[in-house]
Amino acid sequence: MNYKTIFISFLLAFALVALGLAGQVRAEQQNNKLSALGNKVEELKKEILELNRDLFILEEELLFPANTQFTVFLSMDKGQLFTLDSVQIRLNDKIVANHLYTEQELKALLRGGVQRVYMGNLPSGRHELIAYFNGVGPKGRDFKRGTTIALEKSSSPKFVELKITDDTSKQQPKFNVKVWE
Amino acid sequence: MKTNSKQGRLSLFVLFLSGYFSITSLSLAQDEERLEIRNLHFGETLYHFYQKQYFTAISDLLVAQKKHPIQTQGENPNLLLGGLYLSYNMTQRAGNIFTSLTQKDISKRLQSSAWYYLARIAYQNSELEKANLAVNKIGVHLPFRYNDELQHLQGNILLKQKNYKDAIKILSQYSDSTDWSHYTKFNLAIALIMADENEKGTELLEEVAELDAQDIEQIALRDKANLALGYAALKAKDNETAADYFRQIRLSGSQSNKALLGIGWAFHKEGKLKRSLVPWVELKNRSSKDPAVQEALLTIPHALEGLNAKEQALAYYNDAINSYNKELATLKSVINSVKQGEFIKSLRVLHLHQQKENHLHFTTLPDSTATPYLQSLIAGQEFQSILKNYRDLLYMKNILTHWNNQIPSYRLMLNEREKAYDSRIPKISAFMKNTQQTKLLNRYRKLKSRLEAIEKNHVVFALASEQEMNLLNKLSKIKKLLDKVPPGQLEEQHDQYRLFKGILYWQVATDYTPRYWQVKKRLLEIEKAFSKLEKKKTSSLTTLVKTPEYFKDFANNINNKQRKIKNLNQQISNVIKYQESLINRIAIDELTKQKHLIENYHIRASYSLTRLYDSLAVVEKK
Numbered sequence: 106m107n108y109k110t111i112f113i114s115f116l117l118a119f120a121l122v123a124l125g126l127a128g129q130v131r132a133e134q135q136n137n138k139l140s141a142l143g144n145k146v147e148e149l150k151k152e153i154l155e156l157n158r159d160l161f162i163l164e165e166e167l168l169f170p171a172n173t174q175f176t177v178f179l180s181m182d183k184g185q186l187f188t189l190d191s192v193q194i195r196l197n198d199k200i201v202a203n204h205l206y207t208e209q210e211l212k213a214l215l216r217g218g219v220q221r222v223y224m225g226n227l228p229s230g231r232h233e234l235i236a237y238f239n240g241v242g243p244k245g246r247d248f249k250r251g252t253t254i255a256l257e258k259s260s261s262p263k264f265v266e267l268k269i270t271d272d273t274s275k276q277q278p279k280f281n282v283k284v285w286e
Numbered sequence: 287m288k289t290n291s292k293q294g295r296l297s298l299f300v301l302f303l304s305g306y307f308s309i310t311s312l313s314l315a316q317d318e319e320r321l322e323i324r325n326l327h328f329g330e331t332l333y334h335f336y337q338k339q340y341f342t343a344i345s346d347l348l349v350a351q352k353k354h355p356i357q358t359q360g361e362n363p364n365l366l367l368g369g370l371y372l373s374y375n376m377t378q379r380a381g382n383i384f385t386s387l388t389q390k391d392i393s394k395r396l397q398s399s400a401w402y403y404l405a406r407i408a409y410q411n412s413e414l415e416k417a418n419l420a421v422n423k424i425g426v427h428l429p430f431r432y433n434d435e436l437q438h439l440q441g442n443i444l445l446k447q448k449n450y451k452d453a454i455k456i457l458s459q460y461s462d463s464t465d466w467s468h469y470t471k472f473n474l475a476i477a478l479i480m481a482d483e484n485e486k487g488t489e490l491l492e493e494v495a496e497l498d499a500q501d502i503e504q505i506a507l508r509d510k511a512n513l514a515l516g517y518a519a520l521k522a523k524d525n526e527t528a529a530d531y532f533r534q535i536r537l538s539g540s541q542s543n544k545a546l547l548g549i550g551w552a553f554h555k556e557g558k559l560k561r562s563l564v565p566w567v568e569l570k571n572r573s574s575k576d577p578a579v580q581e582a583l584l585t586i587p588h589a590l591e592g593l594n595a596k597e598q599a600l601a602y603y604n605d606a607i608n609s610y611n612k613e614l615a616t617l618k619s620v621i622n623s624v625k626q627g628e629f630i631k632s633l634r635v636l637h638l639h640q641q642k643e644n645h646l647h648f649t650t651l652p653d654s655t656a657t658p659y660l661q662s663l664i665a666g667q668e669f670q671s672i673l674k675n676y677r678d679l680l681y682m683k684n685i686l687t688h689w690n691n692q693i694p695s696y697r698l699m700l701n702e703r704e705k706a707y708d709s710r711i712p713k714i715s716a717f718m719k720n721t722q723q724t725k726l727l728n729r730y731r732k733l734k735s736r737l738e739a740i741e742k743n744h745v746v747f748a749l750a751s752e753q754e755m756n757l758l759n760k761l762s763k764i765k766k767l768l769d770k771v772p773p774g775q776l777e778e779q780h781d782q783y784r785l786f787k788g789i790l791y792w793q794v795a796t797d798y799t800p801r802y803w804q805v806k807k808r809l810l811e812i813e814k815a816f817s818k819l820e821k822k823k824t825s826s827l828t829t830l831v832k833t834p835e836y837f838k839d840f841a842n843n844i845n846n847k848q849r850k851i852k853n854l855n856q857q858i859s860n861v862i863k864y865q866e867s868l869i870n871r872i873a874i875d876e877l878t879k880q881k882h883l884i885e886n887y888h889i890r891a892s893y894s895l896t897r898l899y900d901s902l903a904v905v906e907k908k
Binding site: 138139142143144145146147149150151152153154155156157158159160161162163164165166167168178180209210212213214216217218219220221264266285 | 321322323326328329330332333334335336337341344345348349352353374375376377378379668672675678679682685686689692696699700840843844847850851854857858861864865868
């Protein structure tokens, strides 16, 4: 081995050791920074989530006061006899909501999630709600169905749940309406 | 084949699948059981949770907790909130919730779930002792569906603690029927090798290496097992076996370049230099940004030298030096562009294109000149976690911007309401001052006392109809006429008068009770109407008094929120800036590391080139 080889090997070895040590110190510093930053981010997330909550409440109180608030939800049972494509909500013969479902939304409904389809204002008194459901029914056929409900709105908020269930005895989907006070 | 060198075992250890657990993150979102929904707001939270929209789901649940507390779902909302915080990388909050759940008098099943999540949080935070303690508290009531995850978690904790004996005990209980079995088997193999049970470990790793893979994740796992076995065999100088393992790896996959490099080394070590050139030359045609390719640029002339093809070796060393120079120049310019914010800009653009609120991973790579050099860094668990926080911060900044834009419309709406209210004040005041109500009330009171007198004195004819009263009047007139006639005359007419009056009395008297109740009912209706009117008046009065106060409170609330938005916006901008500088730092460190590696190769190539020239010169002199 000539002097040049020895010199280069020495340089290389020195460089590698130096790099390794510097890397280790830097990794430790970085971990500490990461941990502190993680805590700061979590604290910020908490504050923003709380602010978001308060602003949602403020908006709801402003746009949909309790005495006129009216909300329509949609839920699904097993969904073996009906695959929901879209839904339309009419209130007193006026279309107030249309929704076209994505695969992900359908999965969420089938697992027990409840969707808020519409939120609006209704004065006290009698009203009519019609929901039209479009989708694929038993044996893969196109399936359209409407369901009507007469509502008595009082001065407290009203929640209506549209429930799509499987009627296994008739092998047909069933569309029920449940009113929550 | 035995993996008995210490270095070989260590290189295997770093391969253990510590990340898989947190990547798949089977939290509540993957529960197969369908919860019975007894509260719409809880159902709504689940709807967003199942779509991995954690921010919206947490917001929904927080709104519900404040406005319509969920009382019909037991402790499920708390468990869900804990799971949501965990999914949203808020481990401290999640930990607080799960800890408080473990202290409550709740079902053992829920308590076990809470301990399980606490163990996961502690593991995620690398608090292994704490994680172990939590695991020991889980008990036997944990829902069955968590069993495989728990086993994987326990195994990972023990592996990280280097407690291989107990890790083997736990991981050996794996069930072949679940998706987790291959991953558990992989980790068990590593644990066995680390505990010097090489044969058993290798056998298991071989099982994974021969896996009949069903999906891309399993293929990747199979490649990883073959790569681990291949390099372990190389270290153990069992070169032929090593080559066999490397051959099992796909030609185009994340491990393929390393496998080609390994095959080359296996042949080289066996002295089959010509054969070693085949995979290495194949590597040379691949992207020069890959470290395996960069190494191959050096191993090719090294093998050619061994074959005494010195002229060709010279050419390849020159090629390598040129390639390293080019790569070093590119890296220098990439580092400069990263320093100028090009990588961060590409991340921001990527975020803009991300439609969904949340992802566990960045599925699309950022369009940056640095990306080809940072692929393995980006795929790493730690960097993914940093990116996830970065994306969350950008998302929250958007949320704040949205609310900030909404504030003027809320003010406008409030002003409109105030105006509408002001316009109604005269009408309300007039209604309040109306005297008609007092007159009507007096009339009602008179009627009521008259009815009471009728009832008390039983004045039957007081409830007679108009027609009956006419008849009674006529009969009175007839009576007056009859009274004027001297007694003893018109006896028959007297009798007729008595008969008619008796019939009339009978008629009215028999109908008295229903008539009385009819009148009383009407009076009660009037009384109710008065009471309703009174309530309305009181309510109007309250509104009149309270509404200005309400408007004032609302306006204050809006102002406070706007101040808070401004403050948080400032904070989030600072943290984003800090996060960006951290991402840049990590990226530059990684690029510098690669630069040093290439510089090292460059030095080695230059040295070899000099040495080769020297030896050729010596030959020429001779």
